[in-house]
Amino acid sequence: MPQGNEPTCRLYLVTPPALEPAAFAPLLAEALDAGDVACVQLRLKDCSDDAIRRACDALRPIAQDRGVAFILNDHPQLARETGCDGVHVGQKDTPYDQARKILGRDAIVGVTCHDSRHLAMEAGEAGADYVAFGAFFPTSTKEAEYKAEPELLRWWSELMEVPCVAIGGITPENCGPLVKAGADFLAVVSAVWHHPGGPGAGVKAFNTAIAEASAD
Numbered sequence: 001m002p003q004g005n006e007p008t009c010r011l012y013l014v015t016p017p018a019l020e021p022a023a024f025a026p027l028l029a030e031a032l033d034a035g036d037v038a039c040v041q042l043r044l045k046d047c048s049d050d051a052i053r054r055a056c057d058a059l060r061p062i063a064q065d066r067g068v069a070f071i072l073n074d075h076p077q078l079a080r081e082t083g084c085d086g087v088h089v090g091q092k093d094t095p096y097d098q099a100r101k102i103l104g105r106d107a108i109v110g111v112t113c114h115d116s117r118h119l120a121m122e123a124g125e126a127g128a129d130y131v132a133f134g135a136f137f138p139t140s141t142k143e144a145e146y147k148a149e150p151e152l153l154r155w156w157s158e159l160m161e162v163p164c165v166a167i168g169g170i171t172p173e174n175c176g177p178l179v180k181a182g183a184d185f186l187a188v189v190s191a192v193w194h195h196p197g198g199p200g201a202g203v204k205a206f207n208t209a210i211a212e213a214s215a216d
Contacts, residue, residue, distance in 0.1 A: 009178075009210050010038035011203060012165055012185040014073075016193055017045040021058035027199050028059055031192060032066050034200035035207040038185055039069035039108075041088055049078060056082035069108060076102040076109075086110070086129070091119065096126050110165065114146035117155070124162040131156070132187065135168020136178060140190060144168055150181035157182030172202075172209035179213035186210070 013031060015024070031037065040063045044052055052075060060083060063070040071086045072079040076099040079087040086108025089099050099109050110130040111123040120131045133152050135144035148168070156164045166178045167187035175186055188206065195202030 008214055009183050010036055010185055011192075011206050011210075012039050012041065012167075012187040013037055013192060013203075014041045014043050014167075014187050014189045015059075016189065017043060019044070019055070021055045025058055025062060027193065028062050031199035031203050032063065032068055034203040037068050037203060039063075039071055039085070041071045041073055041187070042084075043073035043088075049075070052078055053082055056084060060084060071108055071110070079103060079107070088112070088132070096123060096128060100127065115148040115152060116146075117152070120156060120160075120164075124160050128162060130163040130165050130185070132165040132167055134166060134187070136166055137169030137171075137174055139169035150177045153178060153181040153183050157184070172205040175206065175209050176213040176216075179210055180216065 028040065042055055042059060044055060056072065060070045069085040071088050072084045073088050074090065074093040076087045076094055080103055087099050087103060088110045089096060090112040091114070096109060096111050103109060108129045110132060111128045113120040113123055113131045113133055115133065123131050133148045135146060136148050138144065153164055153166060163184035165185040165187050166183040170178065170186050170188050171191040178186060186206065192199050192202035195205065
């Protein structure tokens with residue numbers, strides 16, 4: 001959870017679903033050098049384990065050298081083998097308990113909970129380090145089967161100390177209500193990597209929007 005003078009809501013960057021590690025590395029460095037980012041999730045789809053290992057080896061140090069947590073999507077065993085800080089699991093991925101057993105108590109294990117209060121309560125009570133809700137807005141990154149509302153974030157933040165992540169079509173222009181509702185982290189993909197000014201400009205735009213929403 002945020003402490004001291006840290007912002008109450010922070011950025012959680014998710015990589016594009018397909019990337020070439022050597023070409024993506026300078027873009028990641030640009031994003032992380034531009035402003036406050038809490039963590040980076042490597043989320044590659046339809047890739048071999050070796051391709052994921054190579055991506056972790058190329059990108060993980062860029063995040064960790066800057067004090068940014070590096071989290072792998074779904075693959076807890078690979079996360080452990082490659083020195084990641086943790087793993088994010090979906091409802092159709094490795095079960096939370098199994099991921100925790102593989103990675104140990106000190107690793108970050110986050111869980112997708114869609115728009116479900118029940119799934120979130122289960123994950124929180126099981127010991128998840130965060131729960132992720134969404135999609136809050138239409139997104140081109142993946143097909144959104146669930147639609148979450150800001151009230152879900154407000155309910156969770158008032159009830160539980162476990163941090164919550166908002167995901168799904170979030171931009172600097174529409175993130176304000178999510179910040180005000182109590183999101184601890186905003187998980188973003190396209191709005192940073194496809195920002196017309198580059199990923200650094202995308203991070204700066206989000207940090208400004210978060211600060212403005214937090215100040216209201």
